Amino acid sequence: MNLEDYKDVWVFIEQQDSHIIDVGLELLGAGRELADKLDVKLCGFILGDHVTEAAKSLYAYGADKVYVIEDPILKDYRTETYMKATGDLVRKYKPEIILYGATANGKDLASAVATEVMTGLTADTTLLDINVEKRLFEASRPAFGGNIMATILCKKHRPQMATVRPKVMKKPDPDWHREGTLELVSEAISLKEDTLRTKVIEIVREAKKAVNLEEADVIVAAGKGIKDEKGFQMVKELADALGASVGASRDIVEAGLCGHDHQVGQTGLTVTPKLYIAIGISGAVQHIVGMQNSDLIIAINNDPDAAIFNAAHVGVVADAFEIVPMLTQAFRTQLAGEEAGGVTADV
Incomplete structure (x- = not known):
């Protein structure tokens, strides 16, 4: 693996019913700081069906480029389909860092992608920084029962990846005058519905909890x-x-x-x-x-x-x-x- 082939900071933009979930926007704010330190582009990537219009709003929150894969097979989250789509993007475009929200789907996808592309993952991070000289992503999280903060490095593999819990990072104020490059990834996903191991039969929305x-x-x-x-x-x-x-x-x-x-x-x-x-x-x-x-x-x-x-x-x-x-x-x-x-x- 030639580490110099990898560049740019990516953020997984989670969506539900074509509506972007806030944690992705929060991570664009954190990702912007990392990208600026590395002097690279900040990119969002979003998977789903009919999500292109929603993706265009990401420039206002700091993204320079947005990768989109639209396909009916991606309408609902499934590990198999999202792992394959993300893995294809990573192998083709070679991001240096990827941030995921530590939601149920974000954590599932991040761990699956780590095995798919053979790289490391730091879970539930609370502090993000860059060692600019060595181009190392410093992902820190509480360890040993919260008694110390451990900074975890991924020195030999790329991309460097971490999950971050919602609300840890502040969502940036949008600048609706920003512009970026919308890259619609058109290559077909090499998966067919009848070959998948999981099927989405029905989605039952849980009533909103009284405690929020x-x-x-x-x-x-x-x-x-x-x-x-x-x-x-x-x-x-x-x-x-x-x-x-x-x-x-x-x-x-x-x-x-x-x-x-x-x-x-x-x-x-x-x-x-x-x-x-x-x-x-x-x-x-x-x-x-x-x-x-x-x-x-x-x-x-x-x-x-x-x-x-x-x-x-x-x-x-x-x-x-x-x-x-x-x-x-x-x-x-x-x-x-x-x-x-x-x-x-x-x-």
């Missing part, structure tokens, strides 16, 4: 310090007063106080709310990686040395069982006063 932390603007999160059901109820009451969603650390989920769909962190969700209030959360790396990109982080903990304060914009050293009910009452009074015509309370 990834889209929440305000999150009030509970940690081990809230102790029990009574403490968790206290956190929920504050969230209710603010019209916020409830998050939790792994300790709270494992204690059975809430479901996994509330969990924030390395083994849960990555969130980027405008306001994140951490109550009784110690600040382990596993949790921090899931919320560190929030616009404003307020931490309440009775331990002045708690690691959470290193990530917080505002830290309150206090007993949560004393201050949280006071905050809840103050916010309720504030909101009630606004509804009544402007009578407010000091918070």
Whole structure:
């Protein structure tokens, strides 16, 4: 393998029913920085049926070129078809780096492509960088239970590949005046429907969950310090007063106080709310990686040395069982006063 034959940064643009999923746009923002450091093009690639029009929007988010394979056989995601199509693109155009969203389909495709083209893959990365001198992609992720950050290199194989969880990277603001090159890949996929091992019989859409932390603007999160059901109820009451969603650390989920769909962190969700209030959360790396990109982080903990304060914009050293009910009452009074015509309370 001649590593010098490989160039450009690629991003897998995941779509559903011809609508682009946000994580691909987020990765175009991260990919733009990598491509600029390497002085190469940033390229998106999208697979599906009737996706060309959607692909044209990718230039606004930083793409210089977009590769498209349209075929009815690609209408719905299947490992076999998407792996073959992606493998054909990689072998022909030789990208240096490929980024995938760490969604169910993105992770499945990335691992399948790694075996198809015989290269490495770093999963669930949270930091991306380039060693420009050696042209090495530095993909970093928490390791050893989140106690260290491990930077993983793929020195001898190409492309260098990584998956990145949704919301870890910030989606760039679109510039609708940007232009690029739309390269419609017209060669036929050497697969026939009657030879495939899987068939899509029916797609049943799951009703949207009541808990959708990834889209929440305000999150009030509970940690081990809230102790029990009574403490968790206290956190929920504050969230209710603010019209916020409830998050939790792994300790709270494992204690059975809430479901996994509330969990924030390395083994849960990555969130980027405008306001994140951490109550009784110690600040382990596993949790921090899931919320560190929030616009404003307020931490309440009775331990002045708690690691959470290193990530917080505002830290309150206090007993949560004393201050949280006071905050809840103050916010309720504030909101009630606004509804009544402007009578407010000091918070």
